Amino acid sequence: MFHYIPDVVRKRMTYLEDLDRKHRLGNIPSQIRLRQVPRETGKFLAIMASLAPEGTYLEIGTSGGYSALWLALACRKLKRKLTTFEILPQKVRIASETFRTAEVEDIVELVAGDALEYLDDYRDISFCFLDAEKEMYRECYEKVVPNMTANGILVADNVISHTDVLKDMVEHALSDQRVDSVVVPVGSGLLLSVKR
């Protein structure tokens, strides 16, 4: 999967990595910054997505589409589709450009709007990457988990970097008997939950 990343995908990944680096160095408002996952997290996501059972693949928080490109590698391999949600119009524009130039528009559906308004419409969720505002994680978790397939995989980012906001949500997931969960120290810290 990683040894044959198409040139158009690799080129767009490099472009977004450079832009994200510039955003992190500059004094740029958080609504504009891409705030995307590091490469190592992208690879972890692609591996998890490639191991997920058949079903609906979701991403909550697209930004410029960087993590979605990693997920698209797994989806292309498995002939599956990804639906990703982004609320900010300026990020929707960058993500649309990402999916067009990386030639993954046949794999990735970008939904412009508040993910919380759409999540109840999805069933048989076999993979979900949760990476939006930390204050909405618990609500997303409660909408996604009941609609996950057996062995479906939920990954949530920033659970180590944002312990202050996410401590209760992580403790809840660790003791939630509907899932088996563990915190994985990759990137900013990932919560990995598998539906039972």
Ligand SMILES: C[S@@+](CC[C@H](N)C(=O)[O-])C[C@H]1O[C@@H](n2cnc3c(N)ncnc32)[C@H](O)[C@@H]1O
């Ligand atoms: C941390 S960034 C996502 C980074 C992206 N996953 C990546 O690694 O390339 C979080 C994104 O979630 C978006 N977001 C915040 N609240 C949202 C909501 N209610 N519905 C959809 N997207 C939302 C933000 O606008 C922002 O672009």
